[in-house]
Ligand SMILES: NC(=O)C1=CN([C@@H]2O[C@H](COP(=O)(O)OP(=O)(O)OC[C@H]3O[C@@H](n4cnc5c(N)ncnc54)[C@H](OP(=O)(O)O)[C@@H]3O)[C@@H](O)[C@H]2O)C=CC1
């Protein structure tokens with residue numbers, strides 16, 4: 070790979086505007102047979118999403134993926150979402166008990182609309198085996214598999230039956246994979262996304278490294294159908310993380326799924342914890358993302374999200390840490 074770049078190194082080039090108001094621009098996207106208001110999904114992490122946020126997002130036309138860190142709650146969660154007539158979207162791992170869980174879903178005729186296989190290193194036989202297991206027992210579930218960072222991985226997971234792949238190894242705000250292992254797409258996530266998207270024949274979800282709303286438009290330009298975001302969704306009133314007060318200011322915790330805070334032990338730690346400023350209501354962030362993306366579409370010279378996919382761009386400079394610090 071040469072000519073790598075990241076979000077902060079790219080500027081998209083405007084094309085002639087064809088709308089009279091940004092409100093005419095449509096940010097909706099279709100994934101797995103459902104249409105959502107935004108090509109954005111909050112990360113399936115324990116300090117980002119819980120059951121009530123999932124219900125809120127689904128009721129209001131946004132995509133969501135529930136995390137997998139309270140496995141015992143998943144069956145009742147799916148049942149509850151189905152009772153409410155909402156989409157059901159859960160995560161699984163690859164341990165042996167996860168095979169039994171998928172079997173249990175099939176036995177109970179409880180097929181989630183979306184199942185995300187959520188593993189650090191998704192280019193593995195473990196993930197390929199799990200994709201095949203799910204597709205055999207729950208053929209109607211839309212399977213998102215990841216995370217990966219190469220075209221070979223995207224093709225292998227697609228060939229195994231994945232309906233979408235998730236790209237991003239190490240670009241996350243609370244990620245320390247790039248520092249602890251020397252591997253990943255941290256610092257060149259946007260170039261890795263482009264590389265993977267060129268090989269993909271199914272949707273790609275860009276995951277990690279989004280620091281501004283403009284990065285959503287850049288992800289779409291470089292091939293993402295959907296963008297997974299953690300840090301920008303941390304710190305809301307509704308966010309599950311603990312709230313603390315420092316010098317009269319409120320902060321909320323945001324920790325990595327591979328941090329010792331998630332794992333409860335210091336083993337194979339590849340994530341850290343941070344505190345982010347309290348941000349107010351989740352809906353305000355979603356609304357601002359929608360308005361900014363509508364503006365992006367207008368700058369792209371179109372009325373729909375697809376207009377962004379073909380705009381020209383320039384590479385401005387390169388910086389491998391994307392503004393992040395280790396601690
Ligand atoms: N997107 C990203 O950059 C990253 C995301 N994460 C997030 O952290 C969470 C925990 O991830 P993960 O550690 O995969 O989940 P688990 O701890 O559940 O591990 C899943 C299984 O994969 C094995 N495994 C994990 N990493 C590797 C590896 N590098 N090589 C071989 N086997 C491996 C584990 O075994 P064993 O533990 O014995 O090795 C375990 O059997 C997930 O939610 C994941 O999304 C974590 C790191 C990077």
Ligand SMILES: Nc1nc2c(ncn2[C@@H]2O[C@H](COP(=O)(O)O)[C@@H](O)[C@H]2O)c(=O)[nH]1
Nearest residue numbers: 112241242244277278299300325326327340
């Ligand atoms: N290397 C690690 N990556 C992690 C961990 N927990 C989550 N993640 C990934 O980060 C994104 C969110 O990134 P952000 O830049 O938007 O904050 C998330 O979706 C995961 O893919 C972790 O412990 N280690």
